[in-house]
Amino acid sequence: MKRYYKTMLLTFLAATAFISCEDYLDVNPELGISSEEVFTDYFSTRGVVDRANFLIHNYVYSDTDWSSEIGVMSDECQVTHTKFPPHWIYNTGVWMNSNARELGGMTNESAGAEYHGNDHQAEPVSKAFLAIRSVNSVLENIDQLIEYPTELGYSQKELKDQLVGQSYFLRGFHYFQIIRRYGGFPIMNKTYSTTHDFDEIRPTYIQSSDSLVKDLDRAIQMLPEKWNDQNLGRATKTSARALKAMVLLYAASPLMNPDINPYGSSSRTYNTTYAEKAAQAAAEAINGYPAGGYEMFNMSEYTENWYSRTSGFPKEAIIQAPLSRHTDPNTSGRAGQGWFLPQFAGGWLIEGQPTQNAVDWFETADGYDINDPEAISSGSFDPNAPYDNRDPRLRTLISVHGDDMFEGLPNPGNNNIRIFDARPGGWHYNFEVNKNKFFTGYYHKGKHKWPGNDKWNRSRGWYRYFPHIRVAQLYLDFAEAANEAYGPNGVVPGSSLTAVQALNIVRNRANMPNVLAKYATDKDEFRKRIYNERAVELFQEFHRWHDLRRWKLSKEILGEGTIYGADIKDIGGQTVYEKKALQGAVRVFEDKHYWYPIPTSVMDIMSQFEQNPGW
Numbered sequence: 001m002k003r004y005y006k007t008m009l010l011t012f013l014a015a016t017a018f019i020s021c022e023d024y025l026d027v028n029p030e031l032g033i034s035s036e037e038v039f040t041d042y043f044s045t046r047g048v049v050d051r052a053n054f055l056i057h058n059y060v061y062s063d064t065d066w067s068s069e070i071g072v073m074s075d076e077c078q079v080t081h082t083k084f085p086p087h088w089i090y091n092t093g094v095w096m097n098s099n100a101r102e103l104g105g106m107t108n109e110s111a112g113a114e115y116h117g118n119d120h121q122a123e124p125v126s127k128a129f130l131a132i133r134s135v136n137s138v139l140e141n142i143d144q145l146i147e148y149p150t151e152l153g154y155s156q157k158e159l160k161d162q163l164v165g166q167s168y169f170l171r172g173f174h175y176f177q178i179i180r181r182y183g184g185f186p187i188m189n190k191t192y193s194t195t196h197d198f199d200e201i202r203p204t205y206i207q208s209s210d211s212l213v214k215d216l217d218r219a220i221q222m223l224p225e226k227w228n229d230q231n232l233g234r235a236t237k238t239s240a241r242a243l244k245a246m247v248l249l250y251a252a253s254p255l256m257n258p259d260i261n262p263y264g265s266s267s268r269t270y271n272t273t274y275a276e277k278a279a280q281a282a283a284e285a286i287n288g289y290p291a292g293g294y295e296m297f298n299m300s301e302y303t304e305n306w307y308s309r310t311s312g313f314p315k316e317a318i319i320q321a322p323l324s325r326h327t328d329p330n331t332s333g334r335a336g337q338g339w340f341l342p343q344f345a346g347g348w349l350i351e352g353q354p355t356q357n358a359v360d361w362f363e364t365a366d367g368y369d370i371n372d373p374e375a376i377s378s379g380s381f382d383p384n385a386p387y388d389n390r391d392p393r394l395r396t397l398i399s400v401h402g403d404d405m406f407e408g409l410p411n412p413g414n415n416n417i418r419i420f421d422a423r424p425g426g427w428h429y430n431f432e433v434n435k436n437k438f439f440t441g442y443y444h445k446g447k448h449k450w451p452g453n454d455k456w457n458r459s460r461g462w463y464r465y466f467p468h469i470r471v472a473q474l475y476l477d478f479a480e481a482a483n484e485a486y487g488p489n490g491v492v493p494g495s496s497l498t499a500v501q502a503l504n505i506v507r508n509r510a511n512m513p514n515v516l517a518k519y520a521t522d523k524d525e526f527r528k529r530i531y532n533e534r535a536v537e538l539f540q541e542f543h544r545w546h547d548l549r550r551w552k553l554s555k556e557i558l559g560e561g562t563i564y565g566a567d568i569k570d571i572g573g574q575t576v577y578e579k580k581a582l583q584g585a586v587r588v589f590e591d592k593h594y595w596y597p598i599p600t601s602v603m604d605i606m607s608q609f610e611q612n613p614g615w
């Protein structure tokens with residue numbers, strides 16, 4: 001562990017040495033800069049905080065930002081070619097020492113590469129270590145601050161509190177990126193020298209979470225409710241409250257409580273004490289978010305969460321990576337195409353496609369699960385027209401057979417390309433199969449593809465965003481925690497909401513009816529709708545993979561389940577819609593895969609620190 005932290009420190013030195021305007025971010029004597037020179041001045045101190053802020057992973061940084069594309073590791077998407085790591089590493093279970101993208105964050109030594117234009121090489125975890133060191137240096141030296149500006153509209157006390165509050169928030173945010181993947185981890189509450197002895201007894205996930213929550217409570221006390229126009233997008237009290245709710249929900253989840261859900265067992269019991277804490281934290285965030293200037297978009301504005309003609313921060317984004325030139329397609333070109341745009345339209349071989357599994361999550365417009373026999377008997381769902389009368393989010397987020405792929409934009413020059421044809425012999429089917437790729441019968445739309453995002457129209461002027469937490473998630477976190485602590489219809493103390501009411505707020509925004517009463521009869525039945533609503537509302541927002549893990553459902557759904565694609569064909573002059581297992585699209589998931597393995601190079605120098613189970 002000492003060797004690892006030394007590597008991370010040297011990486012930090014190397015990264016900052018190449019940036020003349022940010023040399024002050026490193027206070028190591030080797031650079032000839034004293035801590036007094038950095039931390040006596042407000043702007044240089046804020047620069048250290050902002051370094052940790054810019055290390056929040058930006059999912060739309062460049063064309064090839066696939067560093068944390070984990071949808072294809074779950075059941076919501078399928079990687080389209082066997083040559084890429086999501087297929088031959090993630091989905092085959094060969095994780096130990098793989099050092100591949102999402103799984104390589106613990107040993108990725110190019111974590112500072114985002115300053116060299118290669119952000120797609122840096123993982124959230126590798127960035128987290130650098131960010132934590134930055135804010136720890138601020139917290140240790142904040143009392144040296146004596147030079148304050150007068151033109152920012154805040155008092156000296158407010159400016160100092162803002163720096164401290166942001167530091168605690170950012171330490172919590174980045175530490176969460178570590179523990180949600182690796183489990184309990186040393187509590188990094190100070191800057192460390194290369195001689196520090198890290199060989200310590202490993203804390204539990206709950207102990208790590210408790211430490212994290214203390215940081216967020218400090219942040220809530222010191223952060224502003226709302227920033228002025230010059231500082232929009234920075235963390236607020238609502239940001240810290242929402243993250244606290246998410247952290248506590250994870251701590252309440254089955255995976256994080258091995259005492260009541262032993263390793264290898266099928267037990268999936270929540271920790272109700274932490275579920276109560278999570279529900280109350282979410283209630284506080286819900287009560288306060290309007291004061292922070294946040295609100296949910298209506299359905300006609302839904303995609304403003306991810307792309308907009310207007311620069312700035314989406315009003316629904318409670319936590320959002322800082323804006324940069326890479327979120328502006330006027331300068332970065334085709335951000336997001338690498339993963340999500342079909343190859344025939346200018347994307348890459350590696351793009352993932354939505355699975356039939358995911359399409360089946362979207363209820364009928366009347367609120368029926370399509371697998372519910374009553375959905376057909378009531379006439380709500382027609383298997384012969386499976387995309388009709390469905391949750392509006394389906395056609396907003398996913399392109400299906402029969403869709404206009406160009407939504408009225410100029411024809412690409414081939415009439416066969418315009419109308420999506422997923423039938424054998426159809427243009428799109430033939431293109432994908434001829435490229436020796438997996439073909440699910442679906443393409444991404446809403447969250448990753450703005451109008452005219454193709455090699456023919458090359459529409460620019462769309463600003464790209466990808467929130468880490470938005471208002472809708474806050475209600476979903478509340479609903480899950482409240483259901484476990486108080487049942488579907490129990491009112492959470494400090495709130496007027498029940499779990500059912502919170503879920504309905506998210507559904508109603510999408511022009512969906514309230515959840516059917518038959519699905520909310522008890523905690524167990526309603527939990528299924530909560531899980532499903534998260535899968536739909538947070539589709540392809542990098543939650544599904546972590547949700548399945550914390551629910552202890554990955555082994556059942558991924559390891560023992562099947563990945564399906566659409567099977568659409570003409571029989572006797574009628575189009576028949578079925579599904580088929582995608583041959584070779586397997587997911588190897590065993591009990592040990594619930595936690596990422598700590599690399600051998602780290603474990604070899606430890607004696608007390610325990611490896612994750614099964615590795």
